Amino acid sequence: MNSGVAGPLTPGELAQLLNALLSRTALIEALLVLGCLSAAWLVVRLLRGAEVQPGSTWFGDRIVDGALFPLLALLLALAARWALSHFWRDAVPLAVFRLVVPILISLAVIRLTVRVLRITFPDSQLMRVFERSLSWIAWIAVVLWITGVLPLVMQELDEIKWKVGGSAPISVRNIIEGLVTALLVLTLALWVSSVLEARLLRGAIDNISIRKMAANALRAILLFVGLMFALSAAGIDLTALGVLGGALGVGIGFGLQKLAANYISGFVILAERAMRIGDLVKVDGFEGRITDITTRYTVIRALNGRESVVPNEMMITQRVENSSLADPKVAVNTKLQVAYGTDLDALIPLLVKVVAGVPRVIPENVPSVQLTDFAADGLELTIGFWIADPENGVGGARSDVNLAVLRALNAAGVEIPFPQRVVRQLPPSAAPPDTLRTSPS
Numbered sequence: 001m002n003s004g005v006a007g008p009l010t011p012g013e014l015a016q017l018l019n020a021l022l023s024r025t026a027l028i029e030a031l032l033v034l035g036c037l038s039a040a041w042l043v044v045r046l047l048r049g050a051e052v053q054p055g056s057t058w059f060g061d062r063i064v065d066g067a068l069f070p071l072l073a074l075l076l077a078l079a080a081r082w083a084l085s086h087f088w089r090d091a092v093p094l095a096v097f098r099l100v101v102p103i104l105i106s107l108a109v110i111r112l113t114v115r116v117l118r119i120t121f122p123d124s125q126l127m128r129v130f131e132r133s134l135s136w137i138a139w140i141a142v143v144l145w146i147t148g149v150l151p152l153v154m155q156e157l158d159e160i161k162w163k164v165g166g167s168a169p170i171s172v173r174n175i176i177e178g179l180v181t182a183l184l185v186l187t188l189a190l191w192v193s194s195v196l197e198a199r200l201l202r203g204a205i206d207n208i209s210i211r212k213m214a215a216n217a218l219r220a221i222l223l224f225v226g227l228m229f230a231l232s233a234a235g236i237d238l239t240a241l242g243v244l245g246g247a248l249g250v251g252i253g254f255g256l257q258k259l260a261a262n263y264i265s266g267f268v269i270l271a272e273r274a275m276r277i278g279d280l281v282k283v284d285g286f287e288g289r290i291t292d293i294t295t296r297y298t299v300i301r302a303l304n305g306r307e308s309v310v311p312n313e314m315m316i317t318q319r320v321e322n323s324s325l326a327d328p329k330v331a332v333n334t335k336l337q338v339a340y341g342t343d344l345d346a347l348i349p350l351l352v353k354v355v356a357g358v359p360r361v362i363p364e365n366v367p368s369v370q371l372t373d374f375a376a377d378g379l380e381l382t383i384g385f386w387i388a389d390p391e392n393g394v395g396g397a398r399s400d401v402n403l404a405v406l407r408a409l410n411a412a413g414v415e416i417p418f419p420q421r422v423v424r425q426l427p428p429s430a431a432p433p434d435t436l437r438t439s440p441s
Helices: 011-021 025-048 068-087 096-120 125-147 149-158 172-201 208-233 238-253 257-272 312-317 344-356 394-412
Strands: 280-283 286-293 297-301 307-311 320-322 330-338 368-374 379-387
Touching: 025 068, 025 096, 068 096, 096 125, 096 172, 125 149, 149 172, 172 208, 208 257, 257 286, 257 297, 257 307, 257 312, 286 307, 297 312, 307 312, 330 394, 344 368, 344 379, 344 394, 379 394
Parallel strands: none
Antiparallel strands: 280 286, 280 320, 286 297, 297 307, 330 379, 368 379
């Protein structure tokens, strides 16, 4: 029996494999495989440490569901197989390793692809379906490969061909191999871009927008390069992409101009730093804090928890109020009325002192109290003050100031007037005359 594992089995070799699996020498291979798996688990456990890293591509959540465990087990299994075939070539037929190596290769591909897709698309239900489908396809391919059926299927698929224009014939096998290659290359590109993006954004405070722009540009470049490699590996002539590029340019000029404008606007926003992650802005009547800036849209989270996805083109072409561009401090106003006859010369300094003592009010920006209106029921005063943490809500700061002012007015005996109406009763002599009556003729 052939001791290698590079190719599929013929029907005769499959029968020999089944006989070898029932032999005593298969126990040695099984023990070596078990040792390889145990050693891989121990090494990954030591590398990960005691602290669990949720969402890690290499280590996973439970060691065995990461990409490093099957890859390390595969390397150890290949080393053990080489040692057996080199020192005990005639004594030990490599039956178990011929089954284990393809299984570990398939497991490594599945783990790497699944972990990368979960990091890139964490909340996508479509990716969950794709993961399960990919797992089924990979395991079925392993079974077909071991049993020797897969080469026969691929040979039949290679006979189904057609020509597109003047190009060389394309078979179904070419398409399948191209899709597999593209999936692997794009998965690696997504994984590398995710790792680099996490490193770029780690510990970013002041220049987070620039780092975000660099991460987005890096991901786009890696995906483009990965796509080019995938197309080249699939046997597609890249010179034919010149026609596709021209058609894409026409499409951008007409149907995709909005999408292209959003992408360009995203890079402009990140480059100019007119709006940064963490700024408090108001656009199109929606006010909140910027939580993320992508190449296509900006996410704004209001103080009540609602989130708005705003296209980047709107952030460029429309008027945007940025309360945090030059200074994060925000001015807040509140109004009250006091009765006519109140001594404002004594009351205004008292209110300024009381408002300045509220914890969230900035003491450096002295609060102001102004007489803004002679209202119907009393004198209207407007109190203005500044806060430095608008992300914690403006209503809470206004409520604290109102409560402090109310306690100060009660302690000073200042009256807050109720709505007043004057009712005037006319004497009977001043009553309006009765309506003239006309007597019938």
